[in-house]
Amino acid sequence: xxxxxxxxxxxxxxxxxxxxxxxxxxxxxxxxxxxxxxxxxxxxxxxxxxxxxxxxxxxxxxxxxxxxxxxxxxxxxxxxxxxxxxxxxxxxxxxxxxxxxxxxxxxxxxxxxxxxxxxxxxxxxxxxxxxxxxxxxxxxxxxxxxxxxxxxxxxxxxxxxxxxxxxxxxxxxxxxxxxxxxxxxxxxxxxxxxxxxxxxxxxxxxxxxxxxxxxxxxxxxxxxxxxxxxxxxxxxxxxxxxx
Amino acid sequence: xxxxxxxxxxxxxxxxxxxxxxxxxxxxxxxxxxxxxxxxxxxxxxxxxxxxxxxxxxxxxxxxxxxxxxxxxxxxxxxxxxxxxxxxxxxxxxxxxxxxxxxxxxxxxxxxxxxxxxxxxxxxxxxxxxxxxxxxxxxxxxxxxxxxxxxxxxxxxxxxxxxxxxxxxxxxxxxxxxxxxxxxxxxxxxxxxxxxxxxxxxxxxxxxxxxxxxxxxxxxxxxxxxxxxxxxxxxxxxxxxxxxxxxxx
Numbered sequence: 001x002x003x004x005x006x007x008x009x010x011x012x013x014x015x016x017x018x019x020x021x022x023x024x025x026x027x028x029x030x031x032x033x034x035x036x037x038x039x040x041x042x043x044x045x046x047x048x049x050x051x052x053x054x055x056x057x058x059x060x061x062x063x064x065x066x067x068x069x070x071x072x073x074x075x076x077x078x079x080x081x082x083x084x085x086x087x088x089x090x091x092x093x094x095x096x097x098x099x100x101x102x103x104x105x106x107x108x109x110x111x112x113x114x115x116x117x118x119x120x121x122x123x124x125x126x127x128x129x130x131x132x133x134x135x136x137x138x139x140x141x142x143x144x145x146x147x148x149x150x151x152x153x154x155x156x157x158x159x160x161x162x163x164x165x166x167x168x169x170x171x172x173x174x175x176x177x178x179x180x181x182x183x184x185x186x187x188x189x190x191x192x193x194x195x196x197x198x199x200x201x202x203x204x205x206x207x208x209x210x211x212x213x214x215x216x217x218x219x220x221x222x223x224x225x226x227x228x229x230x231x232x233x234x235x236x237x238x239x240x241x242x243x
Numbered sequence: 244x245x246x247x248x249x250x251x252x253x254x255x256x257x258x259x260x261x262x263x264x265x266x267x268x269x270x271x272x273x274x275x276x277x278x279x280x281x282x283x284x285x286x287x288x289x290x291x292x293x294x295x296x297x298x299x300x301x302x303x304x305x306x307x308x309x310x311x312x313x314x315x316x317x318x319x320x321x322x323x324x325x326x327x328x329x330x331x332x333x334x335x336x337x338x339x340x341x342x343x344x345x346x347x348x349x350x351x352x353x354x355x356x357x358x359x360x361x362x363x364x365x366x367x368x369x370x371x372x373x374x375x376x377x378x379x380x381x382x383x384x385x386x387x388x389x390x391x392x393x394x395x396x397x398x399x400x401x402x403x404x405x406x407x408x409x410x411x412x413x414x415x416x417x418x419x420x421x422x423x424x425x426x427x428x429x430x431x432x433x434x435x436x437x438x439x440x441x442x443x444x445x446x447x448x449x450x451x452x453x454x455x456x457x458x459x460x461x462x463x464x465x466x467x468x469x470x471x472x473x474x475x476x477x478x479x480x481x482x483x484x485x486x487x488x489x490x491x492x
Contacts, residue, residue, distance in 0.1 A: 057449050082453050094446040097396050099372045106463050116463050129303030141399045159454065 001052060005069065006084065006163055006191070007031040007054060012063035014053055016218070022050045022202035025215045027063070035191040038202035041212030047195040048090070049166045054086050063068040083112060090167040093141075101127070101143070101151050102136035108159040127151075130184055138180035146177030152182070164192035170201040249300050249363065250370040256298035261369040261377030263472040267479030268365040276356050283490040284353035290482055291360025294471045298364045305363055312359050316352050323348040371395040376462045389460060397447075401440055407433050 012027040024046045031037065041047050052058045053065065056078045064071060067081045073145045089095045098104035105123035106116075114122060127135055143151060149169065156164060164186075170178050178201070184203045185192065196202050202209055211218050256264070275287040295305060328343025344483075366374065372392060379388040412428060420424045468476075 052449075053263065055453055057453070080454065082455060087450075087453050089446065089450055091446070093400050095445060095450045097447050097451065099370065099392075099396060103372070103463055106453075107456075107461075110453040110458070110461035119461075120463055141396065155454065206398070227342075 005030055005031045006033055006067070008069070008220060009054070009060075010064050010066075011060040012053065012060045012065060014058060014060050014062075016049075022061075022215055023233075024053065024060075027217050029217060030208075031193060033191055034207045035190075035208070037193045038066060038198065038206035038209040039195045039212055039217075040197065040202060040209060041195075045212040046215040047168055047212050050217075051087060051167055051193070051195065053166060055085065058082060067220060083159055084162045086159060086161035088152055088156055088164060088166040088169055090171065090205060092145070092152040093153060095152040096140040096143075096148060100136065101132070101138045101140055103132075103139055104151065105136075105158045106152045112159060121152075122158050126154045129157065130154045130162060131180060146173050146180075149177065149181070152186075155182075157188075160165060161190065163190055164188070166192060166194045168195055168197070170198045172194055200225060210214050245368075247369040247370050248304065248372075249298075250411035252368060254297060254368070256294060256364060257368050260468050260472040260477050263468060263476050264365045265374070265377050265381060266368065267476060268361055270479060270483045271361055271486070272358050273372075274483050275354055275361075278354060278486070280351075280490055280492050281350060281353065283486050284350055285359055286486055286489060287357035288353055289362065290486075291357050291364060295360055297392045298368050300363065300368070301467075305360075308363060309356060312355060313352070316348075316355055318350055320332065329376075333488045348391070357453060375456045376460075379460065385458065385460070393447075393462075397440070397443070400443070401436060404439055405432070406437055408435060417445040 007030065009027050009029040011051050013022055015022040016022040027050065029050075039047050039050070049058065053060055056072060056188075067077065069082070072075070072078055072081060096104050097222060098107060102120065104127055106114075106119040107148075109122045110116070110121040124136060127133060130153055130156065132147070132150055135151065136146075136148070140148070169181060173181065182201065182204050187193075188233065194202060196208060208219070249421075269291065271287070275284065278284055278287070324340050324344040325338050326341075326344060327347055328341035330342040331339045332342045332345060333340055357445065369377065372395070375388050375392040377393075378391070409432065412432065418430060419429075
């Protein structure tokens, strides 16, 4: 196995308690450092469940999950995993619970043992990185939807992860914020897995795209899946489709 | 909703450690609340006013709050002078205004205003979060502090969720009346809020766990009391002693 493999899932299956149909079945998936993967699939196809399994929020019923080549045995392994991989939640309000932006971004570093001065420094630097200079003292629940999304991204980035998992990051973003997010993701220099229904978004941010259907994962065949209708912000002007 | 309009500022009081302010305010309020003498209540008011000046708050807004509380106190003035005590001060046709009642209402007014002034000057000058962290440092159980902080953070979200549901009901021509249909609708509405808040609580917990939360809440703000905080505490303690002395001699 290559040393660059961060995550390896072998034949993983999961069924929510009290349900008959498995949410995930026979998942084989690897994430290497720097790999940028898109996951597309219908609502309820198991995409979010997969991300939660990877993060250890859910435990697989079958199969195994290796992080850096080792299974997750105890809380310390889990802590290492959660430091190395950051999850961006679908709803930013779930992620932002501190009163001010600065406190929220500093929350992760403080938990990882940074002292307040260091944590403040890291938080300010991370906010600059996502283009939110001067947002520190703003009150989180008064931000716009797009700003909340970018602050959530900053809270995850502040823990300097080696990879990100993003759950429908482009949902409900206006075109300008969407472009900002695409630019930021492309400049991150770390690998990530993005869940989305938004083909164009994935095409502009990912190198490989997988499709999920009824709890199963398949490498997507671009030719057959790439059928979509969309409105173009640039109107009549010629443009190209990143894939 | 909760606006925290006095919490922004850079006065002497604003810069004090919230933990020291909580202790000082509790001490002084306890003494004033138990006082029976006018001199104690008056001194308490003077102390409150001094802190208010030191906190450099917008006086008009403070008086607005005082007015609000004093409307409640008006209720005492409407009942106490006519019902408490034996010595008649003067008579208003059938009603007799009693001396003890008037004095008691006056004392109540002074004490309530003194306490309110102290609260506004010392506690309203810190944001909810800082009060929360202050309480945490005073060894209030962690769970209670977290409850306080999270209530403050999510009350807005829950309020918004309620408004969204309410709006969607109104858009489908729901207008509340005294009917079973209305009661049932509101029942569903509150039930839905409860379920959604519960689910959100679970997701927030997950998000916190993923960022390494292990039950302890760290803060970016001050970690330890400084010289000025100890000086302030000492002064407040002395003041409380003086008030007690006035009360007991």
